[in-house]
Amino acid sequence: MIAMTMFLALFVLLLVGFPVAFTLGGVAMVFSFFTDYGLGALASMPSRTWGIMENYILLAVPLFVYMGVMLEKSGLAEELLETMALLFGRLRGGMAISVVVVGALLAASTGIVGATVVTMGLLSLPTMLKRGYDVRLACGTIAASGTLGQVIPPSIVLILLASVLDVDPGAMFMAATVPGLLLVALYLLWIVIVAVIRPKAAPSMPREMREVFRGKVLVKQVCRTFVPPLLLIVTVLGSIFAGVATPTEAAGVGACGATLLTVLHRRLNLATLRAVMRQTTHLTTMVFIILIGAGAFSLVFSELNGDDYLAGIITHFDLGPTGFLLMAMLVIFIAGFFIDFIEITFIIVPVVAPLFEKAYGGGASELLFVWLGVVIALNLQTSFLTPPFGFSLFYLKGVAPPEVRTTDLYRGILPFIIIQLVVLAAVIIWPDIAMWFPRQIAAAAAGAP
Numbered sequence: 001m002i003a004m005t006m007f008l009a010l011f012v013l014l015l016v017g018f019p020v021a022f023t024l025g026g027v028a029m030v031f032s033f034f035t036d037y038g039l040g041a042l043a044s045m046p047s048r049t050w051g052i053m054e055n056y057i058l059l060a061v062p063l064f065v066y067m068g069v070m071l072e073k074s075g076l077a078e079e080l081l082e083t084m085a086l087l088f089g090r091l092r093g094g095m096a097i098s099v100v101v102v103g104a105l106l107a108a109s110t111g112i113v114g115a116t117v118v119t120m121g122l123l124s125l126p127t128m129l130k131r132g133y134d135v136r137l138a139c140g141t142i143a144a145s146g147t148l149g150q151v152i153p154p155s156i157v158l159i160l161l162a163s164v165l166d167v168d169p170g171a172m173f174m175a176a177t178v179p180g181l182l183l184v185a186l187y188l189l190w191i192v193i194v195a196v197i198r199p200k201a202a203p204s205m206p207r208e209m210r211e212v213f214r215g216k217v218l219v220k221q222v223c224r225t226f227v228p229p230l231l232l233i234v235t236v237l238g239s240i241f242a243g244v245a246t247p248t249e250a251a252g253v254g255a256c257g258a259t260l261l262t263v264l265h266r267r268l269n270l271a272t273l274r275a276v277m278r279q280t281t282h283l284t285t286m287v288f289i290i291l292i293g294a295g296a297f298s299l300v301f302s303e304l305n306g307d308d309y310l311a312g313i314i315t316h317f318d319l320g321p322t323g324f325l326l327m328a329m330l331v332i333f334i335a336g337f338f339i340d341f342i343e344i345t346f347i348i349v350p351v352v353a354p355l356f357e358k359a360y361g362g363g364a365s366e367l368l369f370v371w372l373g374v375v376i377a378l379n380l381q382t383s384f385l386t387p388p389f390g391f392s393l394f395y396l397k398g399v400a401p402p403e404v405r406t407t408d409l410y411r412g413i414l415p416f417i418i419i420q421l422v423v424l425a426a427v428i429i430w431p432d433i434a435m436w437f438p439r440q441i442a443a444a445a446a447g448a449p
Contacts (some may be wrong), residue, residue: 003304006031010297010347020286024347025291028300048295051286057163057247062284063251064154067236068106069276069283070258071229072119074267077106079225081123085205086218087226093195095131096141102189103145104180105229107152113157117146117395125400131170135404137194140408140412143385143392144187144419150341152252153237154247157380160287160345161373166400167366169247170240174438175374179427186419228264232257241441271300294346301351321356325372325428326353329379336383339426344380367435374434375427382420385413 006027012190013023052058071077081102088094090103099120106116120142128138150157153173162169196204236254239245245253332352335344356372383394389411397409427433 002004003301004273005299006297006304016250019088022293024290024297026269026292026298031304032300045296045299048299049292052291052295053312056246057164057169058288058291060154060159060248060251061156062171062280063248063255063285064156064159065279065283066276067251067254067258068263070255070272070277071106073275073279074258074262074265076225076229076261076265077102078123078269080105080229081120082421083221083225085124087222090204091195092199092204092261092415094204095124095128095133096137096191096195097188099128099286100145100191101185103142103148104152105182105233106146107149107155107180108341116149117143117318117392118212118399120146121396121399122240125396125404129401129403131205132200134194134198135408136412137191137201138412139396139400139409140414140416141187141191143396143409143413144416146395147381147384147392148180148183150437151176151374152378153177154240154251156287157341157345157377158373159247160342161348164345164349165369165373167369167373171367171370171438172246172373173237174239174441175370175434176377178437179374179378179423179434180359182426182433183419183423187416190415190419222229228261229413232261238353290342290348297347298350305359324355325375327373328356332376333380333383336380342382361376367438370435370438371427371431375424378420378424378427382417382424385417385420387413 008032010023010027013027018026081098084098084102085095088097091097103116103120106119124142125138129135149155153176155173155176158172158176159169162172191202232254235257236250239250239253240247259268262272332344332348335348353369353372356369387393392404393409393413397404397406398410
């Protein structure tokens with residue numbers, strides 16, 4: 001019960017507004033000093049901290065963050081969105097389609113939800129409203145597309161989950177690819193349906209703009225702003241999937257490639273480099289400080305037999321693997337309303353993972369944990385979109401024009417939440433949706449000479 005009190009104290013302090021990293025470590029310190037068992041756990045913290053600092057997998061975090069921030073700060077993301085809008089502009093709903101496609105591409109290059117939602121909100125929302133788009137469709141499309149970075153690799157969420165679950169991040173990337181692409185396809189299908197049923201809600205680009213960008217001008221624009229980022233993403237993910245490079249090595253290639261693209265577009269200067277370095281350092285430091293604090297918290301929590309207590313609850317109520325999974329998903333979903341994915345990954349997942357293995361009788365394989373990681377990522381993505389606490393909705397509301405009401409955001413996001421829930425349920429019911437791709441890659445690697 002002391003361990004449960006410790007868990008409750010953590011959430012209360014987080015809701016009050018205390019910094020996450022210091023709250024994790026502080027709660028662990030307090031409960032270790034005032035109990036008979038906690039001090040022994042903290043004795044192993046130096047070695048745990050050193051293990052975090054030399055973790056080769058986690059080295060990919062600052063490199064992927066740098067890659068995404070460089071594409072954003074250099075203005076390449078903005079040009080990419082404009083080009084895609086021109087490319088799909090002739091279609092009804094073309095601007096919304098371009099937002100989904102660019103959201104997927106930015107997700108595959110940044111993996112930072114807040115940055116993607118804010119960037120597309122600033123660039124796309126005023127233009128979409130000016131062209132007569134339904135405000136609810138515009139807001140829902142931007143918020144949902146910006147959150148694709150939770151699932152589409154190389155996602156920071158997937159790297160952190162792979163580290164916590166102790167699985168290969170490359171396998172996690174492969175497993176998340178098909179569900180991520182399925183989400184994109186269903187988003188596009190919904191936009192097409194709306195454009196057919198309600199043409200005025202999703203108009204095409206004005207003729208005068210289409211006439212300016214056509215023929216050689218459009219081809220040149222596409223080759224200049226769309227092809228290079230796409231090649232960079234394909235190179236990064238392709239090298240991982242082909243087994244040529246580890247995720248960390250591929251992240252280094254991505255960081256160098258983003259810098260080279262910025263140089264080729266003559267956007268690299270001291271101000272851009274300073275802004276990229278500052279944001280990369282800030283995000284990376286936040287991740288690692290939280291990870292160290294979460295390590296202290298989990299050590300004391302385990303020493304106080306908190307994990308055994310939770311395992312006893314599962315045994316007592318005879319939840320079974322499916323019942324426990326649904327309960328864990330509900331807890332993670334609700335937690336996503338109040339705390340960020342980094343805190344959930346380092347606070348809740350380390351508690352859930354051992355219990356998940358016990359629920360399966362100790363027979364959980366690495367592929368099962370890979371599937372669990374993808375399910376958690378999809379669950380968090382859905383939580384980040386769900387009113388009234390969805391983080392993505394807050395990000396978009398912060399940059400939306402004054403005429404956009406909160407109710408517009410809530411009503412616009414509902415169809416996309418339904419799509420999220422359908423995909424999440426499908427991956428839970430039919431795990432092969434996620435596991436088919438990594439199995440195919442593994443079989444091809446095994447059959448290679």
